[in-house]
Amino acid sequence: MSTPYVLLGLLARGPRHGYELKREHDARLPRTKPVAFGQVYATLGRLTRDGLIQEAGQDRGGGPDRTAYALTEAGRAALAEWLGSVEPPAPHVQSALLAKVVVALFGSDDARAARRYLAAQREAHLARMRELTKTKSGEEASIADIVAADYAIRHLDADLRWMETTLDRVEAFHREVSHD
Amino acid sequence: MTESLLEAEGLVKSLRERDRSRLRRTDFGVLFQFGQLVAELTAAENVALPLLLGGARWGQAEAKAREWLDRFGVGDVAGAVPTAMSGGQAQRVALARAMVTSPAVLFADEPTGALDSLASEQVLQVLTAQARAHNTTVVLVTHDATAAAYADREIAMRDGTLLTSAEVAR
Structure with a gap:
């Protein structure tokens, strides 16, 4: 889970209240699930307990939403360590798309049905890519919107290329088998 | 759609070569993978070329060329020759040249094939915005x-x- 580190990253720019953190989190990561207030406060509690952040003053009235938090030295070090560590390059091998394409191509005798499925899947991917491209080309798109849309577009493009290669591969395989 | 394409094809075929050239110069714009700018000419001269071939005067053609270079965000290289530009700039200059006659149809053949992804994005964004x-x-x-x-x-x-x-x- 990267939420604690995202909050540390936001606090690196100066003390923030919980509700500010929630708002900034959602604005900077527009295509991920919005973080719930409850999760923000629970995470802030854990980060405080672990000494990575500390309370930095309270507005009048008190209460959890009136408390500002600031990064501690330990928090700054933890953030730097997280940013410097490489994420395992995980292929999306658990994907439903992979399962369906494999079953469509190898599990069925109806080659045309598999082709039809792939064509329809391709259309769906392209339609989504067009939608995302429109979003990121819009005048009101923020840099966070563009970065998030790019991430999605490039992954959809990778799916498309893989589907095309797979179709070619399976056709080449069938040609070879029928010639033997 | 097929019908109108066939009609267009019939129309183009029935034209004399001279009229066909004029049609290509005024109603069609063409953009290739590599901009194919004239190496000896500046950006402004390259963009002015289709207008000059159509009989426009240099002053007018140049003013219009600069207008289009500005639209595609390359007004600052108006006086530069192609070798002094980045690939993305050269392609946007070629795009300005293809659009300077406000053609009805622009044919673009892999226009971003030689560009990195950020330069591609810039070309495609100005292309779609100006075409619209x-x-x-x-x-x-x-x-x-x-x-x-x-x-x-x-x-x-x-x-x-x-x-x-x-x-x-x-």
């Missing part, structure tokens, strides 16, 4: 799905055969 602003139909040929995603409509071909087509509301 000037009611130019763009026929874009590409292998790149991220480039195709800028279009309103896609016609997929595989080994010369039509695969699918989808109309998408803007």
Whole structure:
């Protein structure tokens, strides 16, 4: 889970209240699930307990939403360590798309049905890519919107290329088998 | 659509060579993978070229060329020759040249094939924005799905055969 580190990253720019953190989190990561207030406060509690952040003053009235938090030295070090560590390059091998394409191509005798499925899947991917491209080309798109849309577009493009290669591969395989 | 294409083809075929050249110069714009700018001419001169060939005076043609260079964000290289530009700049200059006559149809053949992804994005964004602003139909040929995603409509071909087509509301 990267939420604690995202909050540390936001606090690196100066003390923030919980509700500010929630708002900034959602604005900077527009295509991920919005973080719930409850999760923000629970995470802030854990980060405080672990000494990575500390309370930095309270507005009048008190209460959890009136408390500002600031990064501690330990928090700054933890953030730097997280940013410097490489994420395992995980292929999306658990994907439903992979399962369906494999079953469509190898599990069925109806080659045309598999082709039809792939064509329809391709259309769906392209339609989504067009939608995302429109979003990121819009005048009101923020840099966070563009970065998030790019991430999605490039992954959809990778799916498309893989589907095309797979179709070619399976056709080449069938040609070879029928010639033997 | 097929009918109007056939009609257009018949029309183009029935024209005399001279009129066909004029049609290509005024109603069609063409953009290739490599901009194919005239190496000896500046950006402004390259863009002014189709207007000069159509009989425009230099002063007018140059002013219009600079206008189009500005629209595509390359006004600052108006006096530069192609070798002094980046690939993305050269391609936007070539785009300005293809659009300077406000053609009805712009044919773009892998226009971002030689560019890195950020430069591609800039070219495709100004291309779609200006084409919409000037009611130019763009026929874009590409292998790149991220480039195709800028279009309103896609016609997929595989080994010369039509695969699918989808109309998408803007």
